[in-house]
Amino acid sequence: IFQQWFPEELSKHIEKYIRRLVSFMNPYITISFHEYQGDEYERSKAYKAIERYLSSNSSNGVKRLKANVIKNSKFRSVFLSMEDYEEVIDEFQGMTIWWSSNKIIPQQRALITYNDGDEKRYYQLTCHRKHRDVITKAYVPHVLDEGEAIAKKTRQRKLHTNGIGSSWSHIIFDHPSTFDTLAMHPEKKKDILNDLMSFIKSKDYYKKVGKSWKRGYLLYGPPGTGKSSMIAAMANLLDYDIYDLELTSVNDNTKLKKLLIHTSSRSIIVIEDIDCSLDLTGERKGKNTGEEEKNLVHKKEKVKKKKGSEVTLSGLLNFIDGLWSACGSERLIVFTTNHIEKLDPALIRRGRMDKHIELSFCCFETFKVLAKNYLDIESHDLFPSINRLLEETNMSPADVAENLMPKSADENAESCLKVLIKALENAKEEARLKAAEEESSDQVLSDSGDEESKDTDTESSDSGDEDASEGSEA
Numbered sequence: 001i002f003q004q005w006f007p008e009e010l011s012k013h014i015e016k017y018i019r020r021l022v023s024f025m026n027p028y029i030t031i032s033f034h035e036y037q038g039d040e041y042e043r044s045k046a047y048k049a050i051e052r053y054l055s056s057n058s059s060n061g062v063k064r065l066k067a068n069v070i071k072n073s074k075f076r077s078v079f080l081s082m083e084d085y086e087e088v089i090d091e092f093q094g095m096t097i098w099w100s101s102n103k104i105i106p107q108q109r110a111l112i113t114y115n116d117g118d119e120k121r122y123y124q125l126t127c128h129r130k131h132r133d134v135i136t137k138a139y140v141p142h143v144l145d146e147g148e149a150i151a152k153k154t155r156q157r158k159l160h161t162n163g164i165g166s167s168w169s170h171i172i173f174d175h176p177s178t179f180d181t182l183a184m185h186p187e188k189k190k191d192i193l194n195d196l197m198s199f200i201k202s203k204d205y206y207k208k209v210g211k212s213w214k215r216g217y218l219l220y221g222p223p224g225t226g227k228s229s230m231i232a233a234m235a236n237l238l239d240y241d242i243y244d245l246e247l248t249s250v251n252d253n254t255k256l257k258k259l260l261i262h263t264s265s266r267s268i269i270v271i272e273d274i275d276c277s278l279d280l281t282g283e284r285k286g287k288n289t290g291e292e293e294k295n296l297v298h299k300k301e302k303v304k305k306k307k308g309s310e311v312t313l314s315g316l317l318n319f320i321d322g323l324w325s326a327c328g329s330e331r332l333i334v335f336t337t338n339h340i341e342k343l344d345p346a347l348i349r350r351g352r353m354d355k356h357i358e359l360s361f362c363c364f365e366t367f368k369v370l371a372k373n374y375l376d377i378e379s380h381d382l383f384p385s386i387n388r389l390l391e392e393t394n395m396s397p398a399d400v401a402e403n404l405m406p407k408s409a410d411e412n413a414e415s416c417l418k419v420l421i422k423a424l425e426n427a428k429e430e431a432r433l434k435a436a437e438e439e440s441s442d443q444v445l446s447d448s449g450d451e452e453s454k455d456t457d458t459e460s461s462d463s464g465d466e467d468a469s470e471g472s473e474a
């Protein structure tokens, strides 16, 4: 109306004074807390804390609520948060505070509501302006502290993956593996535990030496020796989230950086089978057992599917310790591989992969842990023969565990141990036959090689007769 009836300059003046008048008469102030602040990628911590605080403290008066079901190994509960445009009233030191949840819908999309990706949510606090100081200095910090404490109590550990699309999606992480169930040499286990515990207590130390607070672990060893189980045990011990990074679904280095930025602190970033994930390696050399070969083929198949991925070694190195890796703290980066010798030394040098942990075939110490876990026995007459067999043959803890597991109700510890002994003897026999076979095929090869070289010798001497200069070049 102003604009229609008054000249532009005048209408601006009048509008300004009317606003002043309204704000003079209105005794209330509002403070907004946006879900995403400025250019930040992450959801604002304050927003999340307020969400939790309001859900537990004042959701009684709200008619429309959103339900979020939380389930972890200890409990299952429902936490309710306000639907958009709902309001609640809170009390603090005799003051009344009104909270409302709002959102801004981008104008061009106001009518299309299939995807709320561009909507900007925020909580708005309204209070009397005479309480402004108490609200900002005491009430807001109180809300944030309480909210964070509630979030901590009801936190669910998550297993994130980038398998679908180019961002993280997660499920609740509920893996039963712990350092108690993990079978390995007690000394080695103790060493890893000490390393982890000192890491989580070293915040100040890392700061002092000017390093970002993270640590790299390289787990290597044959299939079925407990690498993945160890990662789960680490997450359970430290109460960290896991980010299982599938490098083959990351298109390029920029996407990799984006994924890194979206990881939270207190987490483990895992890249499994790093030798197969990136083209850091050539084709396999040397001899492999049939089982190993199958495993590798399976893992390489995954890589074949990737095609479009252009993540480079330098992109990955930047991911681990470039400038951006300092976003977030208290983080473990874990690589696993079956073939440490195939990895680029730059990738696994200390500082990137600080601790190299070898998980190897089952030794007697490892077996004792498995026997305790699976059969509840600490000693048995059959142990010495198992000890001898384990020294003579290679069997992964996964295979030993499988043999130890009772398959029917009438199997007892002794029968399970006997099954294991039988399997070990079979494995030993198989290895012996295989070695003999290889030896004989090597023999055949070297024999034919001798004959061939004899042939070439004669040929070259023949040609030498024909043309002395060519012969000497050859």
Ligand SMILES: Nc1ncnc2c1ncn2[C@@H]1O[C@H](COP(=O)(O)OP(=O)(O)OP(=O)(O)O)[C@@H](O)[C@H]1O
Residues within 6 Å of the ligand: 181, 182, 183, 184, 221, 222, 223, 224, 225, 226, 227, 228, 229, 230, 295, 337, 338, 359, 397, 398, 399, 401
């Ligand atoms: N050291 C171990 N202690 C306890 N259980 C083990 C151990 N190693 C293997 N297992 C058992 O074998 C199964 C397979 O082990 P896991 O997946 O951890 O092997 P891996 O080393 O990750 O193998 P891969 O290289 O093929 O990924 C586990 O579910 C676990 O039950």
Ligand SMILES: [Mg+2]
Residues within 6 Å of the ligand: 227, 228, 229, 272, 336
């Ligand atoms: Mg594994």
